[in-house]
Amino acid sequence: MSDTRNDSSEIDPAVRAELTRLRESIDNIDAAVVHMLAERFKCTQQVGVLKAEHQLPPADPAREARQIARLRELAESARLDPAFAEKLLNFIIAEVIRHHETIADGAR
Ligand SMILES: C=C(O[C@@H]1C=C(C(=O)O)C=C[C@H]1O)C(=O)O
Known part of the structure; x- marks a missing residue:
């Protein structure tokens, strides 16, 4: 478009x-x-506290894999790009894991 x-x-x-x-x-x-x-x-955050109290690891890759598969299916049926949905969820989960690590560090 030439009109700016x-x-x-x-x-x-x-x-x-x-x-x-x-x-x-x-x-x-x-x-x-x-x-x-x-x-x-x-x-x-509450999950992070629970994990720290019970010495559970901040990340749960198996749970993440299930969520990603589920979200990709939901995205497809909603006509949203599944790759975008996966990227978005991974972005959010990375932040959650960072919070969980901070909570665990504070509990040590
Ligand atoms: C919230 C959790 O912790 C992490 C963050 C997740 C999330 O944000 O959905 C999923 C799995 C874990 O890596 C959990 O274990 O349920």
Whole structure:
């Protein structure tokens, strides 16, 4: 596209309205994602404490493999790229394991 304008006054009002409507939904979805992630991290923190109390390792690769397989199937049926879903879950799990290591270090 050669048109690189970014002045909202030049955008067709109908296009502007549609863009605003879609962006409002995107904002709601982003808020839901943040809230869901916060709840997930609350649970994983508790798992971290439990593991530290019982000298269990921070990571559980077998559990991760089951989750990845499950998430890839869910992604496929939702028409989301399974490779993207796997990358996202791995990113989250890496952060969780980092938290678990920190909790375990504090318990030693
Ligand atoms: C939360 C756990 O700890 C780690 C993090 C996981 C996750 O974020 O889903 C899964 C497996 C573990 O490597 C767990 O063992 O359930």
